[in-house]
Amino acid sequence: MLLKRIVNCMLLFVTFACTGMAWNTADYYKKREVMIPMRDGTRLYTAIYEPANHKDRRPILMERTPYGCHPYGKDMANLFAPSLAHYAREGYIFVFQDVRGTSMSEGTYENIRPIMLAKGQKANDVTDSYDTADWLLRHTRNNGSIGVHGNSYLGFYTLVAALSRHPAIKAVCPQAPVGDWMMGDDIHHNGALMLTDAWSFLSGFGRLRKGPAESMPPVAKYYTGDEYSFFLNTLPLANLTRLLRDSIPFWHQFMQHPTYDSWWQQRTPIPHYKNLRCAVMVTGGWFDAEDLYGTLHAYRQLTRTMHKDSLYFIMGPWKHGGWNSGENTGLGDITFSKENLNEVFRTAENNFFDHYLLNRELPEKMPHAKVFFTGENQWKDLSQWPLAGTTPTTLYLTDGSQLSLQQPAADAMPATYTSDPAHPVPYSANPWHNRKAQYMVADQRFASFRPDVLTYTTPVLSESLTVAGPVKVKLWAKSSTTDADFIVKLIDVQPDSSRLAGYQMLVRFDVLRARFRNSMAKPLALVPEKAEEMTLELNDIAHTFMPGHRLMVQVQSSCFPLVDLNPQKFVNIYHCTKADFQKAGITIMQDREHPSRIILPVAGNQLLK
Numbered sequence: 222m223l224l225k226r227i228v229n230c231m232l233l234f235v236t237f238a239c240t241g242m243a244w245n246t247a248d249y250y251k252k253r254e255v256m257i258p259m260r261d262g263t264r265l266y267t268a269i270y271e272p273a274n275h276k277d278r279r280p281i282l283m284e285r286t287p288y289g290c291h292p293y294g295k296d297m298a299n300l301f302a303p304s305l306a307h308y309a310r311e312g313y314i315f316v317f318q319d320v321r322g323t324s325m326s327e328g329t330y331e332n333i334r335p336i337m338l339a340k341g342q343k344a345n346d347v348t349d350s351y352d353t354a355d356w357l358l359r360h361t362r363n364n365g366s367i368g369v370h371g372n373s374y375l376g377f378y379t380l381v382a383a384l385s386r387h388p389a390i391k392a393v394c395p396q397a398p399v400g401d402w403m404m405g406d407d408i409h410h411n412g413a414l415m416l417t418d419a420w421s422f423l424s425g426f427g428r429l430r431k432g433p434a435e436s437m438p439p440v441a442k443y444y445t446g447d448e449y450s451f452f453l454n455t456l457p458l459a460n461l462t463r464l465l466r467d468s469i470p471f472w473h474q475f476m477q478h479p480t481y482d483s484w485w486q487q488r489t490p491i492p493h494y495k496n497l498r499c500a501v502m503v504t505g506g507w508f509d510a511e512d513l514y515g516t517l518h519a520y521r522q523l524t525r526t527m528h529k530d531s532l533y534f535i536m537g538p539w540k541h542g543g544w545n546s547g548e549n550t551g552l553g554d555i556t557f558s559k560e561n562l563n564e565v566f567r568t569a570e571n572n573f574f575d576h577y578l579l580n581r582e583l584p585e586k587m588p589h590a591k592v593f594f595t596g597e598n599q600w601k602d603l604s605q606w607p608l609a610g611t612t613p614t615t616l617y618l619t620d621g622s623q624l625s626l627q628q629p630a631a632d633a634m635p636a637t638y639t640s641d642p643a644h645p646v647p648y649s650a651n652p653w654h655n656r657k658a659q660y661m662v663a664d665q666r667f668a669s670f671r672p673d674v675l676t677y678t679t680p681v682l683s684e685s686l687t688v689a690g691p692v693k694v695k696l697w698a699k700s701s702t703t704d705a706d707f708i709v710k711l712i713d714v715q716p717d718s719s720r721l722a723g724y725q726m727l728v729r730f731d732v733l734r735a736r737f738r739n740s741m742a743k744p745l746a747l748v749p750e751k752a753e754e755m756t757l758e759l760n761d762i763a764h765t766f767m768p769g770h771r772l773m774v775q776v777q778s779s780c781f782p783l784v785d786l787n788p789q790k791f792v793n794i795y796h797c798t799k800a801d802f803q804k805a806g807i808t809i810m811q812d813r814e815h816p817s818r819i820i821l822p823v824a825g826n827q828l829l830k
Contacts, residue, residue: 244300244301244306244309245301246270246297246298246299246300246301246309247297248273249272249273249274249300249309250270250271250272250273250297250300250309250315251270251271251272251273252268252269252270252295252297253268253269253271254266254267254268254269254293254294255267255269255360256327257318257352257353257356258352258356259321259328259344259348259349259352259353260344260348260352261343261344263321263326263327263328263344264326264327265318265319265320265321265326265327265328265349265353266290266318266319266324266325266326266433267290267316267317267318267319267353268290268293268298268316268317268318269314269315269316269357269361270297270298270300270314270315270316270317271314271361271362272312272313272314275312277364278362278363278364278365279311279312279313279314279362279363279364280313280314280363280364280366280367280368280574280578280579281313281314281315281316281357281361281363281366281367281368281578282308282313282314282315282316282367282368282369282370282574282578283315283316283317283318283353283354283357283367283368283369283370283382284316284317284318284369284370284371284375285318285320285349285350285353285369285371285375285378285379285381285382286317286318286319286320286323286371286374286375286378287319287320287323287324287330287374287378287426288323288324288374288375288426289319289323289324289325289435289436290317290318290319290324290325291435293325293435298315298317300315303545303546303547303563303567304545304567307567307571308571308574311575311579313578314361314362314363316353316357318353320346320349320378321344321346321349322430323430324433324434324435324436325433325434325435326433327433330430332427332471332488333377333399333402333488333489333490334346335487335488336381336384336490336493338384338493346378346381347381347384347385348385350369350378350381350382350384350385350387350390351385351386351387354367354382354385354387354389354390355387358389364578364579365389366389366391366392366577366578366579367387367389367390367391367578368390368391368392368393368394368574368577368578369382369383369390369392369393369394370393370394370395370396370570370574371394371395371396372396372397372541372542372545373396373397373398373399373511373512373541373542374399375396376395376396376397376398376399376512376515376516377395377398377399377400377490377515379393379394379395379396379398380393380395380398380490380494380501380519381490383395383497383498383499383501384490384493384494384497386497386498388498390498390499391499391500391577391578392499392500392501392502392573392574392576392577392578393499393500393501393502394501394502394503394504394570394573394574395501395502395503395504395519396504396505396542396544396545397504397505397506397509397511397512397513397515397516397541397542398503398512398515398516398519399512399515400489400490400491400512400514400515400516400518400519401485401488401489401491401514401515401518402475402485402488402489403481403485403488403489403741404481404489404514404741405513405514405515405518405731405760406511406512406513406514406515407419407422407511407512408422408423408475410514410731410732410784411731411732411733411734411737411741411757412479412480412481412734412736412737412741412744413706413732413734413784413785413787414458414784414785414794415783415784415785416452416781416782416783416784416785417448417452417655417656417782417783418510418511418656418783419472420452420461421655421656423469423471423472424440424441424443424465424469424472425440427469427470427471427472428440428468428469429468429469429470443464445654446654447652447653447654448652448653448654448655448656448782449647449652449781449782450652451782452781452782453645453781453782456785456786456799456802457786457788457794457797457798457799457801457802458476458785458794458795458796458797459795459796459797459798462476462795476795476796479744479793479794479795480737480741480742480743480744481737481741481742482742491515491518491519491522492522494519494522494523495522495523495525495526495527496526496527497523497526497527499531499577500531500532500533500573500577501523501527501531501532501533502533502534502535502569502570502573503516503519503520503523503532503533503534503535504516504534504535504536504544504566504570505517505520505535505536505539506536506537506538506539506540506541506542506543506544507536507537507538507539507593507595507762507763507764508538508539508540508552508658508661508662509539509540509541509661510540510541510656510658510660510661511541512541513760514760516536517760517761520532520534520606524605529589530589532589533569533573533589533590534589534590534591534592534606535565535566535569535590535591535592536591536592536593536606536763537562537565537566537593537600538551538552538557538558538562538593538595538598539552539562540552540658540659540661541658543563543658544562544563544566544567545563546563547563548561548563549561549562549563550562552658552659552661552662553658553659553660553661553662553663554659554662554663554664554721554724555662555721555726557593557595557598558598562593565591565600569587569591572584572587586602588602588603589603589604589605590602590603590604590605590606591603592606592689592763593763594687594689594763594764594765595728595762595763595764595765596685596687596713596764596765596766596767596770597685597687597765597767601763606761607689607690607691607761607822608689608690608822608824610825611689611690611822611823611824611825612822612823612825613820613821613822613823614626614820614821614822614823615818615819615820615821616679616772616774616818616819616820616821617629617811617816617817617818618636618675618677618774618776618809618811618817618818618819619633619677619811620633620634620635620636620811620812622636622675622676622677622678623677623678623679623680624677624678624679624772624773624774624819625679628813628816629811629812629813629816630812630813631812631813631814632812633811633812633813634811634812635808635809635810635811635812636675636808636809636811637806637807637808637809638672638673638674638675638777638778638807639672639673639804639805639806639807640673640705640706640777640778640779640789640804640805640806640807641673641804642779642786642787642788642789642802642803642804643802644673645779645780645781645786646668646671646673646674646708646777646778646779646780646781647667647780647781648660648780648781648782648783648784649663649667649783650663650664650666650667656783660727660783661727662726662727662728663726663727664721664724664725664726665710665712665725665726665727665773665775666723666724666725668710668775668777669725669775671777673777673778673779674775674776674777675775675776675777675809676773676774676775677773677774677775677776678714678771678772678773678774679771679772679773680771681716681769681770681771682766682767682768682769682770682771682772683768684768685765685766685767685768686765686766686772686821686823687764687765687766687823687824688762688763688764688765688766688821688822688823688824689761689762689763689822689823689824690761690762690822691758691759691760691761691822692711692729692758692759692761692762692819692820692821692822693756693757693758693759693819693820694709694733694756694757694758694759694818694819694820695754695755695756695816695817695818695819695820696709696733696754696755696756696757696776696809696817697752697753697754697755697809697810697811697815697816697817698735698752698753698755698807698808698809698810698817699747699749699750699751699752699753699807699808699810700735700747700749700750700789700805700806700807700808701749701750701805701806701807702747702749702789702790702803702805702806703746703747703748703749703789703790703791704734704735704736704746704747704787704788704789704790704791705735705747705778705787705789705805705807706732706733706734706735706778706779706780706784706787707732707733707735707755707757707776707777707778708730708731708732708733708775708776708777708778708779708780708784709730709731709733709757709759709774709775709776709819710727710729710730710773710774710775710776710777711727711728711729711730711759711762711772711773711774711819712725712726712727712728712772712773712774712775713725713726713728713764713766713770713771713772713773714726714770714771714772714773715770716769716770718769719769725773728762728764729759729760729762730759730780731757731758731759731760732757732780732784733755733756733757734787735747735755736791738753738755738756744791746791747791752808752810752815754815774819776809778805778807786802788801788802788803789802789803789804789805790802790803
């Protein structure tokens with residue numbers, strides 16, 4: 222039977238490939254729409270696509286979404302899109318569900334609803350996953366195995382489904398799962414508001430719903446020009462809050478929680494990711510501007526309690542969700558591969574679900590961690606991530622604008638600049654209307670020329686340098702004011718002989734808001750002109766700086782409007798006034814007693830052949 226099924230599938234594929242015909246979902250699947258009751262009586266809209274001709278029982282592949290299971294009614298989803306085609310040809314049962322309180326489902330929605338696992342808890346996203354799985358087992362012609370996958374918010378709901386621990390949920394593939402909206406995903410990084418992303422996302426998705434509906438009214442247009450001008454002219458944040466009125470509940474909620482208090486701590490699911498019963502394949506992209514933090518920290522948490530044999534990890538040079546498109550070879554100005562990078566993900570996910578849901582054998586050499594190293598632009602099959610045995614290598618920021626392996630001189634002079642909120646450093650050289658994903662690899666020369674950006678560079682590398690894992694920055698800094706931001710960028714400078722001569726490719730960056738230097742829950746004002754050592758950890762990288770290239774570090778105090786403007790005064794930024802914004806004199810110490818430095822995890826021989 223197995224051989225016959227494979228042959229029939231191959232014949233169908235050859236027929237369509239040779240004739241140029243398109244796969245049509247309606248020719249192979251039947252659709253039904255149901256309202257599945259949850260344990261509290263709330264009903265969730267669910268679209269079920271079942272193979273029209275398969276007589277044997279098939280596995281279920283489910284997505285739970287807050288964005289709507291379009292199309293509704295008699296129209297059918299394209300199950301032969303690149304990300305689903307394999308499963309459609311294999312006759313999987315597809316299930317798409319609107320989560321509680323969204324689109325056509327009943328109930329009340331809550332952003333990143335706190336995880337509830339104790340018995341007897343009221344109905345929530347975890348119990349909804351369990352109840353849905355239970356209903357599907359009884360009302361579809363399935364083989365008793367359910368897989369769940371999805372990207373971004375759907376990645377969060379994928380891991381929530383795993384937390385339900387329903388015995389039929391055998392495998393999940395969370396892709397870029399939302400992890401912590403205060404520490405590093407979407408809304409904030411280390412307590413600093415990611416203004417463009419928070420605004421564009423919540424002003425659309427975060428609107429109030431009056432009741433079940435297939436769609437929401439059009440999103441209001443708050444500006445027509447470039448984002449830099451709009452936000453600079455509209456700040457402070459209190460003005461943006463007034464502009465939204467009461468239409469975005471979550472914006473108004475988090476405006477009452479400017480620190481990492483219990484409200485925020487309850488809204489990170491990451492601590493709950495332990496002792497899962499199903500197999501997990503965590504997927505993400507190195508240049509994911511939204512949820513790289515959630516991807517890395519979810520996987521890191523899973524490694525602590527999950528059996529290694531049932532945990533997989535795949536990271537490529539993708540933007541947010543970029544692995545799900547038909548073809549992908551690069552991002553912005555940077556080309557990573559001549560081959561389609563997305564085929565690597567699709568092959569891995571297909572093999573993963575076929576193994577756990579159809580009992581197929583895994584390829585003999587399928588790794589548990591498959592990671593793309595940018596710079597050298599190669600996939601590596603690894604024994605683990607982050608790599609064990611990397612060597613912490615310190616590069617010091619020197620008074621000659623150099624990155625040096627040598628400790629600085631005792632009398633080395635500090636570097637200074639003025640941070641002016643009236644003229645913040647833009648995050649991009651382009652005056653975009655809305656933030657574009659390619660800023661994550663964009664040329665940073667526009668910033669190098671500014672007097673309020675410090676630039677440090679190594680000599681030209683004679684040998685390659687591979688950095689694999691999280692990057693730490695330790696700055697000895699002071700400000701003339703009671704608060705300040707420190708944005709640190711790690712950059713790969715292309716050689717003059719390359720196609721992108723002199724291009725300063727951004728590899729990784731993040732922001733440290735000084736008030737949170739000691740505690741995210743208990744902010745502390747700076748003492749003006751008092752030097753302190755502050756630590757910032759950048760998200761992991763897997764990057765090889767090639768011979769002929771140079772490493773560069775940039776330090777600045779604004780990255781606007783990607784990061785909201787710090788008034789540089791110890792006030793509540795969500796409720797401050799325009800009068801609170803002030804210039805700050807910033808000093809970066811770089812002598813032997815106060816060594817500002819970046820610490821790179823340099824790879825040795827940990828890569829598997």
